[in-house]
Amino acid sequence: MREVRDWAGADVLDIGCGAGFHLPFFAREACSVIGVEPHPPLVEAARERVLDAGLESAVEVRAGNAESLPLDDDSVDVAHARWAYFFGGGCEPGLAELERVMRPGGVAFVIDNDASRSTFGAWFRRALPSYDPVGVERFWRRTGFTSMPVTMRWDFETRADFEAVVRIEFTPANADRILAEHDGTGVDYAVFVRWRAF
Secondary structure, three states, rough: OOOOOOOOOOOEEEEEOOOOHHHHHHHHOOOOEEEEEEHHHHHHHHHHHEEEHHOOOEEEEEEEEEEEOOOOOOOOOEEEEEOOOOOOOOOOOHHHHHHHHHEEEEEEEEEOOOOOOOOHHHHHHHHHOOOOOOHHHHHHOOOOOEEEEEEEEEEEHHHHHHHHHHHHOOHHHHHHHHHHHHHOOOEEEEEEEEEOOO
């Protein structure tokens, strides 16, 4: 992300911030950080994380969703949405809201699965055979986003931790099949970092 737009001194929005994992990371250098999350228990978890980190003066967590962001027009320099705009098509209302809140010169980042490669990508394609990676890429190009492929890795301290996360990500039947076929405590994972300047 930094190669495209640094967030030092910027007003940052984290869309679908979940339990707030990335909020302290952005707060180290940003002018301000707002996390938006639709799921009430995660809103509370993110607020607790902010308080525990002593960041309440720099970070605010708001309940809301991508289709109706609780922010003013032209108020964001850098937006970060990690797994908040799955599959492209159908995300148009959220992307329209993103356009509303972004300042001229701002950059929005959308991090999403790259199901065309990696071991995790193969699991993803098998679990969702209707997924069309070519169609998804066409959608993001049409909406003005540039896609950068990135390969990362999940690594866990124990097999139990790895199994727990696989069971969160996949249905019980798919998780059972994956875990029967895959040894170890980690997996290679391909993503796209998509970005658009406003």
